[in-house]
Amino acid sequence: MADDQLSRVFAALADPTRRDIVARLAVGDATVGELAEPYDVSVQAVSKHIKVLADAGLVTQRRDAQRRPCHLEAEVFDLMTKWIERYRAKAQERYERLDAVLAEMQGDEHPTLPHPGHARGEAS
Amino acid sequence: MADDQLSRVFAALADPTRRDIVARLAVGDATVGELAEPYDVSVQAVSKHIKVLADAGLVTQRRDAQRRPCHLEAEVFDLMTKWIERYRAKAQERYERLDAVLAEMQGDEHPTLPHPGHARGEAS
């Protein structure tokens, strides 16, 4: 996997168990043991999942005696949302522009352009 | 990786090269060869990347002679956005509720509850 944060966040959420953990942390903080309970995998495995989420910046852990309660950091979601929104909006706009072109072609004589032409975009 | 669509979409976007491809498809359709050009990997590798994006439902390919132009499907973004928004909102709300609790505790005598209690959440 790549080492930039956006890649880590997407990769972290590509696992259903980790998404489930995030879902549960959204309603309230929880310890590793509590989080591990509903799954039939070892506590160590869940601990690893939490490490992945932490490396992505999605959760933080404070210290409470021998417990390490996990807390969801909602701000990191914005990173994803911004990325997604940037390109979703552009694609959507392009889609609507195509609609307009097709509408304009309605009474036209030379129905060229099955799709609008393409160009080069900037990086991630 | 898990086999549900949400997992496939997140996993697909966890790779910077694939995010870059998506970024470029957002401005317009392009063939595999055109997409491969800027990278110093083989065309086959890019073809594989596109397959991953296609399996996630993020791109479709039509047929034009020996070319297979790729098209970005913006709707799938909504799947992610909805998931993210669901939990981001919940975590945000909880964060603000905590603020309110702290504010209420301002003139209080028994400053219990360093964090609000936790409960169990529903699945992904």
Next chain:
DNA sequence: TTCGTATTCAACCAGTGAGTTGATCAAGGA
């Protein structure tokens, strides 16, 4: 038909991810 172009398929390799078990560390309670 033959050639060239665009793309995918197949087989392989190195690296990584998710899981395991066993040991270790840190903190409270007897």
Next chain:
DNA sequence: TCCTTGATCAACTCACTGGTTGAATACGAA
């Protein structure tokens, strides 16, 4: 102090991913 609990570390396995090269496929052009 010794024991129990909560969590992580270490080492290992197995499957998958991203890359490679070489062959096959699907067209259009000569």
